[in-house]
Amino acid sequence: MPSPLFADRSAPQPPERGMVDALITQTRRLRGDVDAVRRDAPLDETDDAQVRWERALCDLAVHQLDDLGAHLGQLKDGLPSTPVEPAAALPAPAAFPGSGRGSLLTRVGSAEWNLLTDEVSWSDELYEIFGRAPGSGPLSLDELPSMLLAEDQYLLTAMVTDCLVDGKPIDGEFRIARAGDGAVRTLHMMGEPVLDPDGCTASMWAVLRDVSALRRTQRAVRENRDTLELHRHLVRAERKVAVQLQEAVLPSWRGAAPLPAGGALDLAAYYLPSASGELVGGDWYDAMELADGQSLLTVGGLTGHGVSATSSMAMLLGALRGMALAGVRPGALMGHLNQLLGTSSAQPSLGSAVCCQYDPETRLLTWAQAGHPAPLLFRDGRGRPLTPPRGVLLGATTGTAYEQAEVTLREGDLLLLHTEGLSRRSATDEESRSRLLSLAPRFADALSARECVRLVLEEFGETEREDDACVLIAGIGERPAR
Template structure:
């Protein structure tokens, strides 16, 4: 095949061999480093994590590109070997004389020249292999070439050929072809017009490279990126909905709880929600302080995990809202705390989604100062009196949803003016480095004794424990008995 030389410039000179060898060595080192990263990513990748799948796909793509670069540089250094001279008998394994080693660069790059003056077409042996044609069938002319392209890519080839032959522009573009066996390949075509001595286009010369593997890798990367973007968008939307739902269900209690037509309830209440330090998703924790029609007050906190037991997101928040609504309804109807826990356990048991929950339910009577309460696998309320704190002895109660037909016991304690009652979920004291339990809260007893309001006490809790790295989200509710 004649060289593609312009009449007005000399042929390019080959690069120095030592320079090419240095580039090859650098490429091999980089390829080894990327391959090591790829192996590590493959070992540690969770197939359910789109971000890690995207990272693995990028590594695969980078390795393929470096392989191609190394083969390009090797060909630049050594030149294209004469397959016929290397094996004149054509008996190299099972390959025919024009077939280079499977998967090598030579099997993916071929050249062609279409002579406009003689209508002669010259293809390299590699190009026959790329198009899946036997050399005996002859090369495709420029008029025949579009017949093997996908219909939507034929205008692309027509435009490239027209620009080259009519306007003398270089060729640079891609199109897809269908092989005789129905397989599809993506080819990248570069070329130039070959001018005669008068500067007119005499022929068109082109190099065609099979980039199917490269485009498949890029497609995997792009598809994974799209999946990641969709999941991130969905996560942001879920977080926003969960926050709005939680804010609607858990208003910030601050100050005395009024009872319609009866004045104050005898309690100064404040509550606070603390998100997890390791998750941006809203969980199923709740708190509530509700004045009841009989003059008593409902105090409750709880934690619900739903489905996959992550305890976060819209499923957990919506299930929490349902459970809290049922709890409020039963409390308004005068149901005792122990019976409330039993009915909530039955409600979770009938739910179509598996769930587990822990809760504490208290009913305070300001007329007698009596607090009646029950718990379901939950940390006991902490009572602070005269600068000393202690957990209340817990009556029997298992986690909600853990067993059927469970009876929840209840207990009572007398509260005095100035007493501070702290209800919390266990995420408040479970930190990433240790589980401190109630001790971290009990140590705040002297500061609670000096506080004037429940809001001051809640602020102390947030200052001491709110900045800690927690494994889960948490709620705290502080009730201070007024004189």
């Protein structure tokens, strides 16, 4: 094989045996650790782009460590013969899974082409790589391109020409069609011209490595990474659309109510996003003045997230506003929303809602609910939930009748409507309600509905919510002075 005189470099010195053995041991240990990570990866989430990408990366790392272990084993076998430690102290390189001597011999081979005598020397491994019988003899540099795919032949020609004419080292890849089975393999070729004492090119040597499995794994990593990036892009785009739709539908006010006159209600509301900020759900809040001088107060939410949930929310909220302006009472209104969600939603979903109509002349609150937390009434420094009328979740069943309840409010009362999700998912509805009711003394000292909303945010704003939530507070008449 190669002469000790290479282009512009001296022959390398063989490494110490102990160093190679230590590297083999370290590589084997690292390979086992990476393989353990690969085995622990979930196998039943084939549609998850991130899982596929992670597994492809693990496969790539295993391939590379297999190759490193096999190459170190070959280097060890080529060292001068010395006593070998017991097998228990240092297992043979074949202990690398998938990279025993049999696979190594079919993956790395060497060749030398003598330009002066036209002699060609191939290692046995190279015959295995090209699928040729050793008796058929090696291929000359003129014959070698015939094994390559047509579109890659110019690559080999350019590399060999640069090596023989300009003395440049060879480092490139091409694809071959193996003799016999016609299997396409990707080979990585590294070589240099061998110079005679006069500095002329006497021969060319090369090491060829079958990197087909490695390139397939790298391609899988790239494809899964691209798929994951596309998935993330689509998620970001969907979230942007969902946020824009939500902002277009929900009232933009946060403090003073849009109700024009009379000072009948002091309103404030707030939308609390999930802790991650990534989940945009179908929760809503709304308040509006009706044609007969009464006021509509409503909060609600739909299951699911993203554009589907926000678009269904926009449909329901638009229908709710229209029916309320047309004079439909809360109980009947809930029945219509239930029918609408069951027949018009593209994706089956459930929803909960509470709808209140307030008459400022009589201070009578008429309300209905569909599987939703009851409004909380705060009076004289104490709070309590209103007794809910019967009503099932929206979309749960068709033809359901929703009852109404009535309560007479007083000057200075405070009404709090909220959706689920204020607390952590592990918290029960009772725990969330208790935390809200505990704010009663502080609400009594607050000067406005906006200040009361601020108190709710102080209590729940830092909560690691897994979902979004809404809160709407209505003060009845003037707030009492402190």
